[in-house]
Amino acid sequence: MTKGWKIRVPASTANLGPGFDSVGMALSKYLTLFVTPAAEWSFTGHSRHLEGIPSGKDNLIYIIAAWVAEKYEVTLPAAKVEMESDIPLSRGFGSSATAIVAGIELVNELCELKLTKEDKAHWASLYEGHPDNVVPSIYGGLVIGSQFEEDTYLVHAGVPTVDLVAVVPSYELSTKESRDTLPEGFTYKSAVAASSIANVLVAAIMQDNWELAGEVMQKDLFHRPYRLPSIPEWQRAELLVKELPVYGATLSGAGPIILFFVPKGKGKEVQLQLRSHYQEHVVEQVEVDTEGAVTEVLQKDHSYVNSGKQ
C-alpha cells in the first residue's frame, strides 16, 4: 500500500549569458520532499537553506499544486510535506523553480493526474513565464526553450561535456527584484544584436563548441549590463576568465552566483584557484544533473524522522 512519496528535484542554472529566459541546465543540487497524506497541509524544512519557508498554504509548492488541480478541476487532498535541500535560496540556482516543479510532481501524485513530462513542463513554464529553470529541473541536462504566449517549445541539447565551478556569494538577490532592474523596452537595433549573440551561443552549445559558447556568454545584452552593477564579484571574474584555463563565466540565472565553464577534467584545479581569489565566498564544483525530477512511491512508513536523515 502506498504510504507516501519521495520527490527529488534538481537545481538549475539559467540563461548561460545571452540565452535569457530560454537556455538552462539542471545541476546536481536537490530539493527533496517526503510527502504523507494528512488531514491538513503542512510544510517543514529540515535544512538551513529552508529556514523561513512558509509552513502552510502560502508555501509556493502548495500554491502551484492548487493551481494545477484547478486547471484539471480536481480536488487536492491535504498532505504533510517534509523537505531538505542543499540549494541556497535567491542566489541563482533556481530554488523557486524546484518548488514549482515539486508542486507539480505533488499534485500529479495526490490527484493521480498521470501527467507526462511535456504536460509538467508546459504547466511549470506557463506558471513561471519562462522555461529556462523549470524545464531542466523536470528533464535534466541542458534545455533550450521558449514560452511563447500559451505554447511551450523545447529542444533538449543533451549533457554538455564541461566541468562547472560556482562562486556562491553569501548574500541573497531576489530574482523578482533583479528583474525589476531590467529595461521595459529595447531598440530594434539592440534587439537584433542581442538575439544574434544568443543565436551564436545556442549554435555553439549544439555543436559542443564550448570555446565559442564561453566567449559569447560574456557578450549578453539582454540582462547582464543591468544586473552586473549589483554584483561586485563580477569584476574579478572578468579578469580571471582571461587568466585561468576556463571557457568562460556568467551569472547563474539572475545571480549573484557566478558560474565558470571549465574544460572537462580541469574543474578541481580551477576550483582551487578560484578559492584563493574568492576567500570570502563558497567556491564549489557542481555537476550537470542528467535525470531531472524523480518521484518515488514509498510503500512503508517514511516520515522524515524514520528516513534516518535527521
Ligand SMILES: Nc1ncnc2c1ncn2[C@@H]1O[C@H](COP(=O)(O)OP(=O)(O)O)[C@@H](O)[C@H]1O
Ligand atoms: N522549497 C521551497 N518551498 C517554498 N518556496 C520556496 C522553496 N524554495 C524556494 N522558494 C521560494 O523561492 C524564493 C527564491 O526564489 P528566487 O528569488 O527566484 O531565487 P532562486 O530561484 O534563484 O533561488 C524563496 O524566497 C522562496 O519564496
Ligand SMILES: N[C@@H](CCOP(=O)(O)O)C(=O)O
Ligand atoms: N531567466 C531568469 C532566470 C532566473 O533564475 P534564478 O535562478 O535566478 O531564479 C532571469 O534571468 O531572471
